Amino acid sequence: MSEIPKAYDPRAVEDRWYQFWLDAGCFTADPARVSARRPAYSIVIPPPNVTGVLTMGHVLNNTLQDILARKARMDGKEVLWLPGTDHAGIATQTVVEKTLRKQGLIRHRDDLGREKFLEHVWAWKEKHGGIIIQQLKKLGCSCDWTRERFTMDPDYSRCVQKVFVDLYRKGLIYRGRRMVNWCPVSLTALSDEEVIMKEQKGHLYYFRVQVVEADGSPVKVEAGPALAGAPPAPVPGPAAGAAGPDNAAPPFARGPETDAEGRTWLTIATTRPETIPADTAVAVNPADPRYTRFIGKFVKRALPLENQALLPILGDEHIDIRFGTGVLKVTPAHDAADYEIGLRHRLPVIEVIEANGRLNDRAGRDLAGLDRFAARAKAAELLRAAGALVKAEPYVNNVGFSERADVPIEPRLSEQWFLKYPSVEKARACVAAPGDPGPDKLQFHPDRWAKVYDHWMANLKDWCISRQLWWGHRIPVWYNQTGRAALNKGLTEVELAWEAIPGAKARELRENALRVAAQTGILGAAFTNQDTGWSIRVSKAGLVHAFTRRGLQNIKLVPALPELLRHAVLIGSEHHAPPAPDVRAVHTLLALLRLGYRRYRVLFTVKELANGQRLYDHHAVEWVGKENGSDGKHPPEARPLEETLASRPASDPRVKVADLLGDVNTEPELLRVQGESPGPGWTQDPDVLDTWFSSWLWPFATMGWTGDPARDAANRTLQTFYPTTDLVTGPDIIFFWVARMIMAGYEFMGQMPFRHVYFTGIIRDKLGRKMSKSLGNSPDPLELIAQYGADALRFGTLRSAPLGQDVLFDEQNVELGRNFCNKLWNACRFRQLQGGTVEAEINPALLTSDDRWILLRLDQAIGEVSQAFAEYKFSEAAAVLHRFFWSEYCDWYVEASKAALAGADAARRANTLAVMDFVLNHTLRLFHPFLPFITEELWHGLGYAQDLPPDQGGRTIMFAPWPKPLSADEKAWFGLDEAADRFAAAKYDLVSRGRNLRREFNLPAGKKLRYVLKPAAAFPAAEVEVLRLLLNAEAVDVDPAYQPPRGTPSAANSLGELYLPLAGQVDFAAERARLTRELEKARAELGRVRDKLANPDFARRVPPPVLAEHQRRLAEWQERERQLEQALANLSAA
């Protein structure tokens, strides 16, 4: 550092050092270096979107990680900070789609086809994928770039497949037709976490429907008990005003009403009139006296006008009596709660809204083709025109929005893959409860997030993991197309009386079933299957096999077996597993059985032997439906699958095999779950997995996990660095990512993925709004780096980001960081300008009170910063360093040291430089994790790297040891005791008071003045010179016997009295006023301390140190009072 510019220029420094670190391999982790003395430390980066750009959130997040990583290196740990990117399914696909549309290449992704489209996404990824990585480098991130990973790397993709297959085999992944959150813009299902609730202004529409009997005839008013005592009285009068001037609606809004012709009407409130054509019932609370008499009757559905079907009026306890009119329209196809009601009451499902949010023909000619929102307005209009609309009042409700597309999601029935979360209990139990850091627990910082985590873990719902997208990990499931072709066939229902086989106990039933089979000639006979023409023989072994393997219901259906075998449909054929030489193939057939009130799906296995004979082997039954109106006399013994049939009208006796597809096709003849194709004739599931289904494996999949125990045991990276030490992320992805990683960690690695999770705040703008592109309130970090430097950005962002609080970002913080760097730079520049080589040896004999004071302050700062690190309080660490360096080192020590540096005593001067070098050397190390670039530059510039071993700071400050507080021995050696500390502090206090005099008497700061010091005890000349410098005085005369002229302004403390003689210039009145003011203040303080000490309870109960402190303060204020009184007396005396 031969020629030092006045201002720090980060641009001249940052890239150079970053390249140096890279070239020297400083960021590369080596498991071989890990030992008992050199523990491993690891962090995995929360992978940013591969095509994303750096945001302020990334800056905060990655700065914290870099600080942790660099601190750990200085602590002598082997550090792995593992970087990478996420493919970000929906986000990336949406961006690429939008771009291609803008370029006019496509209107929709279907125009290109899957292969072509994916080529474009990959091209996009190649083009934009590196940007954010480069930006992280600009920020100074010390990631091990040799290990950079991407969630769609081949190895990583294998992990995802492996995990899917594994969870499927464990029975945790299943496919089913369920209500899911559907995004009509992205055209995919979403998980519950991707839905955000927003308040929406809309309308609550009240419309009336006529109550009728099952034959459609009107219900007369005398049909039920009188309305006496019914809680909400009908609203009389022309409530129709709100519905429009042309409205002829009846003059009521609530409760059942009877019109002049004796017809009865119900009024229903809804926010979604466009779904009326999908209504399949109306529901009231059975405890609602207004409506109980109508349960079992029907209403005429209002829309579509040309198809006013009759809907049953149901009683359901979940209906809120107080909401609206207490009558709910039930729309099983388009509302999650209504779907549940539909399941309870076996309601048919009518879909009127298509995947893209438009209404279909079932919605009627007036609504068909309209978008759901246009349809809402249109439906209201239709109701109004028909005179059915009672009123429409403004209404605010919560609507779920798609996180990405920002449109209301549509609850929709569709076939999706779901995951039952694994290792839930372990994952739930491992996180330390707030305030209770168990020894081996996973800790959250701040710990209150543990409560949020726990609440979510306690209420887990299955995770919808399939996405109807192209960009992502394709679901490793293969379907047998030949088998699928069979699925369009119809099934004939076979009927059977439940009581056909007598018996209560299983054993009894088994015996009876065999007897019946023998008596009726089933045993040993062959039946011709109509679907295949095969002859299928029933053997005793086959029957017994079925009884033992597949349970009670198989016994019950024996009498129907011949019919079932005749009517079953072939759905797939497969080799026997494990291979059996005498079995050529195993066929699966499906039949439909009505048993008592219920429908059962019956799945047969038929063995085809080498000799061509086909043997009935075993079967399974599952309950798939029941008749409307039945309460189900016989409870189902297998899992209900009613929803598979729910969308089919109940009146249709023939059932398509496809209706049973959902679960039947999990048979291996039809479906294989594996990474590679099973061969020709098999096609892969078109859907991809939720992005988070790959992200949740990040901590170990990035380290080369394979799932093969032998290979993983030999993987040194994995064995050394898993579990990771710290994770830094935002609380907004605690469910999306953190919780799922913990579960995956336990499930696949057998232990937690990290020890500590630090949750950053969310970065908001000055006004507290979330940063977003659309608001344009998100500054570009790269511009900030260009303008202020990376260190400034890091420091500024960090200082304003206390633990667990949201961050209101203000560019002024970065300016603060820039200013701080400049201060650091110039303080070092000052040292450099003093010349000489690095002074390594401090001679304790020559230490001044200032030296001792700053060494103590340094010691304190080291302790406080280290403590802050231990508590993950990074902004506090930064604040301590800021205070120490600026307010203590620069403001006092550097100024005071100028006395010795300008003095004639060479030894004292050299010693002062040694103290400076000592302090700066420590300071640079303390700052390095926060300000990596400037500290490296200064470390070398000041020559501190010289004479150090290369791995101890000789080559780079990165590996210089983290400072430790001074030991008791060192403190004794340097003579750092309380007396030294107190003397310097008092000196600086006296200086402040002296400077204040200058100000009080309006003496310009630049004017050279003479002060007189009347010391309370001996005051060394060198200290007087320090006083003079700090006071910017021409001279400070020491006179123990000084008799100040009347009214001479003075300041005093324990060290003595400091006078500012102003011959002939004193304004007595002003000085008296000033002193009086001060005296009042002093007396007020004195009074407070006195009162406390006077309280007898105080002296008795207070801890001794506090008592001593109060007594010291009492003495101090008493002395101060005495001095002021004397000064006032002096003023009046002459």
Next chain:
RNA sequence: GCGCGGUUAGCUCAGUGGUAGAGCACUUCCUUGACACGGAAGGGGUCAGAGGUUCGAACCCUCUAUCGCGCACCA
């Protein structure tokens, strides 16, 4: 409705029972040999409100108000 967090100087926020703090902004002075991206001095706060515990409360407890967030529900 349940839960979490906040309410301290004009602004943004620290402050876990013992003298109310920082940065920015503001006022005045100073371009003195590290730094004007700087220095010095200063003004500015019944710590949201009420009650309680305590010798002592910004801090602990209770209630209230208010803002924000999350979860659940909302036809």
